[in-house]
Amino acid sequence: MVRLQDLPVEELFTSGHRLCAGCGAGTIMRMTMKALRGPTVIVNATGCVEVATTIYPYTSWKVSWIHVAFENTAAVASGIEAAYKVLRRKGVWDKHVDVIAIAGDGGTFDIGIQALSGALERGHDFLYICYDNEAYMNTGIQRSGATPHGAATTTSPAGKKIPGKPEFKKDLIGICVAHGIEYAATASPAYWNDYITKVRKGLETNGPAVIHVFSPCPLGMRYDPSKSIEIARLAVQTRYWPVYEVERGKYKLNIKVPQPKPLVEFLKMQERFRHLFQPEFQHELETLQRWVDENWRRIATLCGETA
């Protein structure tokens, strides 16, 4: 695990960007840059990070960065990786280039899943990072395939009849692992050394690697911007966000949570779940706790832990 003194002082993701105060994604980007090991190209999907960090003629990126569109980050990364591979073979280019694709949950779980699946299947050597703030926050908080059950968004509002999103979150890592890739992991910015270590591991993987990182969003999850890291920690401590990795099919639980906090501690801090605390929707809290328990049991079993 990487130590604080190992991290480069240089900031390749600079301040002055226009992400919201307390935005988890900004912190995640800064941490990501601390894990670089050499020449790197970032491919960024349309989304919060893209629009807030590269408002022409400004940029927050001190590495080469490219944005093409929303749904095709993995495909663009495929092209870049293939180009450097052949240019090296032909002697036109002389060094390895790390390619990192960065997309939000909308760009990954929903509109970008086909391009991601294709790139994973083809085995391109790149790292894909999904920063998951659990809704389309950039367009004003609409539900995505990553939005948890019960959460209120503008397209799954806390209605009188339907209390927030009826469906459950997709298992992204399960989908990625099913492609037989060498490395996949989840992370939370509250555990910075775990995340940075995983980014480096993903870069060192020969072939595709995927990191799915929880990205607290004060605007969309609706909480005090000073609480982002606390929420990111609670996500793990309540077992809502299991932190694990899958290396060549072998699962490992990176953060053990022997005495989990009740899920409501995580939920009650976020106004996206506020309606669930009304008496008529109390059963939804139980449904969510049950989902967390079952998900944890499933992951823990895969990791060879007793849940």
Added chain:
Amino acid sequence: MAKLIGLTGNEAIAYAVKQCNVDVVAAYPITPQTIMVEVLSEYVYNGEMDAEFICVESEHSAMSACIGASLAGARVFTATASQGLALMHEMLYIASGLRCPIVMGIANRALSAPINIHGDHSDMMGSRDCGWIQVYAENAQEAYDWTIQAFKIAEDPRVLLPVSVNIDGFILSHSMEGVEVLEDEEVAKFLPRRKPAISIDPDKPITIGALCLPDYYFEIKFQQVQALKESFNVIREVNREYETLSGRKYGFIETYAMDDAEAAIVCLGSTAGTAKAVARSLREEGKKVGVIKPWVYRPFPEEELIKAIGNAEALAVLDKACSFGAPFNALCSDVIATLYRYGKNVKVFNCVYGLGGRDITPNDLKLIFNDALEVAKTGIVREYVKYLGVRE
């Protein structure tokens, strides 16, 4: 010594791509283009071509991967048709907006619905405003020649725009013809390794594809307008250089028997071949007809068109695609706009033909020529838009 080999339109483009030392091909199969990617795969798998072939999972990803590879400095090719081009539509604008000199072969095919696999120009015409240079070939030879020239035009720092080389689905894509090919070394000399003006070189960090708000967006789009204008000169230069190399003369427009023509057909692609043959036989009957075939559709060669029209008094403009609800269809609209701009009073009517691959026969073209002669004589256009041979 020039080598003459038998190639279909698809194979001719693939052969040219192999000789152009392309670095990355990202493509997805679709009828009638599939053979292009099959042949390219064979070249790569047999070691005849040193390229990365990315077998993407959709045309959208094909163009996305091409954009990434092109911005990394590679010479890039892809191919598609019909629904594939439609699926790429979003990426076509980004390829030109990010100034990627990608070359794409298109075996033009009808668009659904109803589904139809045969040739018409609906696909390219549906994307004609995407900022690409668009070329239509009449036969396999032209497809081969234009593909080689396309890379040189696209990659010129004065242009930096993608180019599509269009061939009629099945009529050209699947018909074998004798194609005179250049030697590999000749092509290599004509088209040296790409020197990218801008790339995502990690040693010189750059941000590409930033968010441009109302304060900058317009200027960046205007640069594309200027680049397309500038491409006129570059296309001219490349055509001249290619003529020296190959002995084959290209330009923006090819004319046939236009010197003293009273009436003419204006059309794109393979139909021009039939039209020329029909014009020849009508000439034998003393009828003064000619053919105008734009090779380059975008940028639209207005000056050359006016020159080509000469003293003709009537034009029949053939469109192999429908611009639903528009006063005229795509090619005809451009022709009329050009005449208006140059204050030239020529009578024009529009024929929509061949949708979904319906044959256009010499007899059809003979009737159109006769109609055009009648319009030239009387100055009266009875029907501005005809739908050739359609059953109502």
